[in-house]
Amino acid sequence: MKTAFELAELPLADLASLGLNGNPEEKLSASDLMALLSGRRTAMMKFYGIKSGTASIDSLDAKLSLSREDSDRVVLKIHPIYKEPQYGRIPMEEAGLFFSRGIAPKLIETEQEDGSKVKSVVEYDSETKEFISYDPQKVQVPFMINGEELDSDQKHDFRFGRPVELHSGLEVMHTAIEPLGIISDTDKLLLRFDMDEPKDLLLEDIRQINPGKHPSVHFFSTGFESHMMEAQEITEEKRAEFRALDEWYRMSSEGASGEISR
Numbered sequence: 001m002k003t004a005f006e007l008a009e010l011p012l013a014d015l016a017s018l019g020l021n022g023n024p025e026e027k028l029s030a031s032d033l034m035a036l037l038s039g040r041r042t043a044m045m046k047f048y049g050i051k052s053g054t055a056s057i058d059s060l061d062a063k064l065s066l067s068r069e070d071s072d073r074v075v076l077k078i079h080p081i082y083k084e085p086q087y088g089r090i091p092m093e094e095a096g097l098f099f100s101r102g103i104a105p106k107l108i109e110t111e112q113e114d115g116s117k118v119k120s121v122v123e124y125d126s127e128t129k130e131f132i133s134y135d136p137q138k139v140q141v142p143f144m145i146n147g148e149e150l151d152s153d154q155k156h157d158f159r160f161g162r163p164v165e166l167h168s169g170l171e172v173m174h175t176a177i178e179p180l181g182i183i184s185d186t187d188k189l190l191l192r193f194d195m196d197e198p199k200d201l202l203l204e205d206i207r208q209i210n211p212g213k214h215p216s217v218h219f220f221s222t223g224f225e226s227h228m229m230e231a232q233e234i235t236e237e238k239r240a241e242f243r244a245l246d247e248w249y250r251m252s253s254e255g256a257s258g259e260i261s262r
Helices: 013-017 032-036 090-100 153-159 222-261
Strands: 047-051 055-068 074-080 104-109 115-126 128-132 171-174 182-184 189-191 199-203
Touching: 013 047, 013 074, 055 104, 153 171
Parallel strands: none
Antiparallel strands: 047 055, 055 074, 104 115, 115 128, 171 182, 189 199
């Protein structure tokens, strides 16, 4: 799965200023690290003793994300909890619909600094009270979920943050707010993003589409089981290839060293 950012691009100095110094893979949870690299927000985190110039903050609850500037420099963005909704580039009249019709992703057209108009999917982060938007064409859509291939309509709906129901009855939905980038009515999902070069991603502890309810569909369906077995077979096949390569390299090295000794 290709991510928006590479691990080597993480702004370590910015993370260290928040107390996250050292190896990011040790300081951040797996889901938060994946969220950052995928261009999404982390879960809510608590930071202590933050210093910025002459200012200092005893404690701060915030989410983190990464942004790439025009110069290709990657910067860390901090999303604190605001007292009032932050609309950004979202027109007030459009934002008002979120509160009158319920908080759900919505496709709107926003005007950029250069005057051009772009269609974006907008979501409301109720934790930070921010409206955020994303380009649906940049969403990485799984080729397969729990052993079921997505058709073109399902892939389209997934990009635009609409609920997608699979043949098994499983329901999933893309969201830019959640660190995992997806919510469902089950607690585990096995995703495959590439048809030609299978690479599977197992997600656990997924937030429910309907919070407060137990998962209505158990992840261990026939599709999930067969997908998991196939993924394990692929992994074992790769391991066998590496073992064979390692053995060939070892024997070649021994042969080469033997020739030299003579």
